[in-house]
Amino acid sequence: MRWSNAFIPTLREDPADAEAVSHRLLVRAGYVRQLMSGVYSLLPLGFRVVAKISGILREEMDRIGAQEFRLPALHPAALWQRSGRWEHMGEEMFRLQDRKGADVGLGMTHEEVFANLAAELRSYKQLPQIWYQIQTKFRDEPRPKSGVLRVREFTMKDSYSLDVDEQGLDAAFTRHFEAYRRIFSRCGVEALAVEASSGAMGGNESIEFMVRSDAGEDDVASCEACGYAANVEKATSSLVAVEDEAGPEAPEKFATPGVHSIDELAAFEAGAVPTRQLKSLVYVLDGEVRLLVLRGDHPLSEQKLLDGTGAREARPASEEEIRAALGAGAGSLGAVGVSAIPVYADLALQGRSNLFTGANEDGFHLRGVDLTRDVEVEKWLDLREVSAGAPCPLCDAPLRVERAIEVGHIFKLGTRYSEVFGAEVLDETSAKRPIVMGSYGIGLERAMAAIVERCHDENGIVWPVAVAPYEVVISVVKPKDVESLEAANSLYESLVAEGVEVLLDDRNERPGVKFKDADLIGIPYRVTVGPRGLAEGKLEWKARRGGESRDLDLHKAAGSIVETVLEERSRSL
Ligand code: ATP
Ligand code: MG
Numbered sequence: 001m002r003w004s005n006a007f008i009p010t011l012r013e014d015p016a017d018a019e020a021v022s023h024r025l026l027v028r029a030g031y032v033r034q035l036m037s038g039v040y041s042l043l044p045l046g047f048r049v050v051a052k053i054s055g056i057l058r059e060e061m062d063r064i065g066a067q068e069f070r071l072p073a074l075h076p077a078a079l080w081q082r083s084g085r086w087e088h089m090g091e092e093m094f095r096l097q098d099r100k101g102a103d104v105g106l107g108m109t110h111e112e113v114f115a116n117l118a119a120e121l122r123s124y125k126q127l128p129q130i131w132y133q134i135q136t137k138f139r140d141e142p143r144p145k146s147g148v149l150r151v152r153e154f155t156m157k158d159s160y161s162l163d164v165d166e167q168g169l170d171a172a173f174t175r176h177f178e179a180y181r182r183i184f185s186r187c188g189v190e191a192l193a194v195e196a197s198s199g200a201m202g203g204n205e206s207i208e209f210m211v212r213s214d215a216g217e218d219d220v221a222s223c224e225a226c227g228y229a230a231n232v233e234k235a236t237s238s239l240v241a242v243e244d245e246a247g248p249e250a251p252e253k254f255a256t257p258g259v260h261s262i263d264e265l266a267a268f269e270a271g272a273v274p275t276r277q278l279k280s281l282v283y284v285l286d287g288e289v290r291l292l293v294l295r296g297d298h299p300l301s302e303q304k305l306l307d308g309t310g311a312r313e314a315r316p317a318s319e320e321e322i323r324a325a326l327g328a329g330a331g332s333l334g335a336v337g338v339s340a341i342p343v344y345a346d347l348a349l350q351g352r353s354n355l356f357t358g359a360n361e362d363g364f365h366l367r368g369v370d371l372t373r374d375v376e377v378e379k380w381l382d383l384r385e386v387s388a389g390a391p392c393p394l395c396d397a398p399l400r401v402e403r404a405i406e407v408g409h410i411f412k413l414g415t416r417y418s419e420v421f422g423a424e425v426l427d428e429t430s431a432k433r434p435i436v437m438g439s440y441g442i443g444l445e446r447a448m449a450a451i452v453e454r455c456h457d458e459n460g461i462v463w464p465v466a467v468a469p470y471e472v473v474i475s476v477v478k479p480k481d482v483e484s485l486e487a488a489n490s491l492y493e494s495l496v497a498e499g500v501e502v503l504l505d506d507r508n509e510r511p512g513v514k515f516k517d518a519d520l521i522g523i524p525y526r527v528t529v530g531p532r533g534l535a536e537g538k539l540e541w542k543a544r545r546g547g548e549s550r551d552l553d554l555h556k557a558a559g560s561i562v563e564t565v566l567e568e569r570s571r572s573l
Contacts, residue, residue, distance in 0.1 A: 001470070003505040007044055009033075010517050020215035022449035023147030025461050029521045031448075031469075038144025038152035040445070045521060048469035050155065050444050054134050056186050056466065056572075057157045057442065063182075064175045066130035066159055071113045073136050077103035079112045083420050088312070094138045094152075106138035111417045111439055114160045118423035118435055124164040127425060127435070128172060132159035134444070146215050148445040149405060155445060161438040164427060169412055169436045173205070176410050176440045180209055184407065186572040187447060188464025189454050191407055194220050195230035197303045209408035209442075213453040216405035221386050225397035232401060233303035236382050237390035239348055244276075247354030247368035251336055256365045260331025262296040265356060265365060278349070278357035278369065280333035282322045282341075285311035289325050293335045293345040293375070295352075298384035308381040309344070326360045334358040335375045336366055342378040345371065350380060405450045408442040461522025462545050466572035470503040471565050473523040475514045477530030479506050487554065488529040491539070494558035500565050519544065524568070527552070527561065 009030040018024040026032045031046035042050055058068070077095075080086035086093075086105070094106040107113070114131055121127070137156045144150055161172030177193065184191035191209040208231055210220050221235035222228065230236075259265050262279060265272050277296030282289060283305065290309075294300055305314050319330065325341050326333055334357035335343045353370035371377070388401040415434040418424065423435045448467070455462045465471055472495060476488045485506065492504045503523060505514050511530075518526050528540040539557050542549035552560055 001503050003503055004507050006503070008517075008521065009043070010520055018147065020146035020149060020449075020453070021456055022149065022215060022452035025452055025456055025520075026147055026449060029461055031521075032148055032445075034147075038141055038150070040148050040151060040153075042445070045469040046448070049448050049463070049467055052467045052469075053187060053444050053447055054155075054157075056183055057134060057444075060179045060183050060186075061130070061132050061157070061159060064130060064179050066132045069114075069131055069133045070135060071107070071110050071133055073107050073138065075105045075107050075113065077105060079116060080105055083112050083115075083417060085112070092139050092141065094140050107135075108137055108139045109156075109439075109441070110135075110158055111160070111413065111437070112421070115417035115421040115423050115435075115437065118160075118162055118418060118437075119421050121162065121423065121425050121435065124425050124427045124433070127162055127164045128168050129162045130159055130172060130175075131162070132157060132440075145217070147449060149215060149449045150217065151445065154443055157442045157444065159440045161440070162423075163436045163438075164425060164433060165436055169414075169438050172438050173410060173412055176438070177207065180408050180410065180440075180442070183442065184209060184211075184447075187451055187467050188572070189407075189447075189451050192220060192222065192229050192404065194222070194404075195234050196409065197231065197233040197307050205412040207410050208406050209410075210404035211407050211450040211454060212402050212404050213450065214403050215449075215453050216403045218404050218406050219401055220404045221390075221399045221401050223392035223395060223397050223399055226392060226395040228392050228394045228399075232385050233301060234307070235386045235399070236393050237384075237386045237399065238393045238396050239350070240391060242352060244352055244354045247370065251366040251369045251374055253359050253361075253364050253366055255363060256332075257363050259363075259365065260329075264331075266296075269356065269365070269367070272356045272367075276355050278334065278355055280335055280358055282317040282325055282330075282333065283314055284317050284321065285309055285314050289317060289321060289341050291326070291333075291335055291338055291341050291343045292383060293343060293349065293357075293377075294384055295346065295348050296356075298346060298348060299387070300383055301385035304383055304385070305344075305381070308383065309379075328358065328360045328362050332358040332360065332362050332364060334360055334366060334369075335377075336360075336369055337374070339376055343376060344379045344381050344383065345375065345377045346383040347380050348384055405446065405453065407447050407450050408440075410440045411438060413437040413439050456522070459516070460520035463522040463524055464572070465524045465565070465568040468501075468522065468524050470501045470523050471568075472500055472525045472527060472561060473503045473505055473518045473521075474527045474529060475505045475511070475518055477511045477514075477528060479508055481531050483534055484529050484531055487534055487539075491527065491529070491558055491561075495561060498558070498562045500562060525561070525564070527557070 011028045014024045015027045032040045163169045196206045196208040219232040274296035279294045281292045355369045389398045418435040424432045495502045526542045537554045538551040541552045
């Protein structure tokens with residue numbers, strides 16, 4: 001491609017609204033443009049990167065024996081009503097009506113459509129199968145964010161495994177796990193595999209692939225010592241036995257005027273450190289009021305609350321609901337003597353005594369509370385969100401907690417969708433069995449942005465060769481110099497003939513502008529063709545990553561460039 005004929009609208013300034021590095025750089029370097037909130041056009045460079053990622057995805061899916069489909073984005077409501085997700089997906093699903101008034105949804109994922117197709121399978125002999133597509137998804141995200149990291153229309157590679165039993169699913173899951181590892185490594189980013197909550201997909205085991213980055217919206221807890229890693233929505237910590245000092249025979253009420261929080265009580269009362277307080281939260285789970293109790297310094301994880309109770313929806317109770325349930329305001333709540341509403345307590349509190357908590361009376365607290373003696377706990381659950389430094393559940397070493405971008409997600413779905421859609425096969429004994437399914441996704445634009453988050457410097461993007469839009473840029477210092485242009489053209493032709501992806505910067509711009517642009521768009525290798533070098537029969541070769549440069553002999557340049565590029569490519573196979 002000749003730059004003079006290319007659409008690469010680089011900008012001098014960062015876009016005003018962009019915080020994430022990938023947002024800033026992908027817009028500035030001319031890869032993407034926003035059409036409306038959460039909806040982006042891929043410009044030619046962006047399209048080439050996404051096409052490279054698609055290529056890697058196809059190769060790795062083919063390698064595990066997957067078959068490619070292309071399913072519609074327009075789905076009849078009836079299909080989603082059968083699985084119950086027409087309701088469940090709520091406002092995240094784009095919905096419209098066709099001219100006859102029939103309800104139609106835009107596909108946010110394709111379990112329903114694939115399970116419906118799987119109903120045509122008849123025998124266990126046809127299994128296992130893996131089906132996949134690379135296709136557009138629509139999700140009306142409440143907060144589109146950070147350029148293409150969280151958008152409302154995006155491309156996903158989604159695959160679905162079909163097996164006759166759980167062991168088959170385990171094998172398909174493992175094959176995907178390994179394929180995902182290869183995919184991200186070939187894309188040039190380190191993706192951490194972490195245990196995840198299965199959320200709305202309805203499954204029982206799921207792993208997310210996470211790229212560490214402050215631009216992410218997830219937090220990952222990980223242990224350097226043993227390799228444990230989990231999304232904080234799922235992560236737990238080991239339970240440390242605590243020896244509480246002996247307390248009074250029964251809880252003692254004391255006045256706490258103006259005290260409404262854990263910190264205020266800690267400042268008010270000697271000994272009431274947050275680790276010796278109870279945090280009492282009133283929540284509404286699918287319409288039912290519940291009292292949750294955690295250690296004073298332990299934040300509640302709403303996702304763990306949902307996962308632990310099986311509720312579909314959880315929200316903090318309103319002030320009126322709290323008062324109606326416990327007779328006090330949010331600053332003075334406690335679980336002692338509460339029997340009107342079920343109490344769920346976090347496991348870290350088991351066996352604790354001599355603690356502080358609210359007295360369910362405005363302006364009063366209790367000291368000397370013994371969980372076993374004084375609180376009627378209906379369920380002990382893992383409710384706390386782990387924080388940095390908490391002991392690893394496997395080896396007790398302190399956990400790290402870091403922000404990360406979820407680039408991929410693999411789920412064991414089980415038979416939920418196959419049962420609904422009648423996707424059954426006859427097994428060896430001619431008995432009907434619902435197909436056991438798995439579902440596996442990678443977002444392509446998000447993957448592109450995650451790579452930029454990891455691969456950039458102060459001058460711009462630094463693409464790994466495997467996903468770069470072009471492998472080499474030839475910068476012609478003086479395109480008006482006939483000899484320069486001829487040398488550059490001839491090098492360009494030889495490289496293209498060998499299959500190297502080359503951008504020839506033949507624009508009438510100052511060399512400084514060209515070098516800046518080449519760095520900004522992040523092409524892995526730059527060859528500079530200028531009169532001074534040519535006079536000595538030389539070209540300059542420079543690597544974007546690391547910045548080393550060396551002279552190439554004009555006549556041997558093409559050969560050595562091809563060699564370097566091929567070597568680099570083979571490294572990511
Ligand atoms: P998130 O928690 O970030 O909303 P999700 O759990 O809803 O993600 P999945 O349904 O598992 O995502 O989708 C599979 C993959 O699709 C994700 O790992 C991610 O790479 C991509 N993806 C999901 N939602 C978006 C989005 N709004 N914009 C861009 N990519 C997305
Ligand atoms: Mg989501």
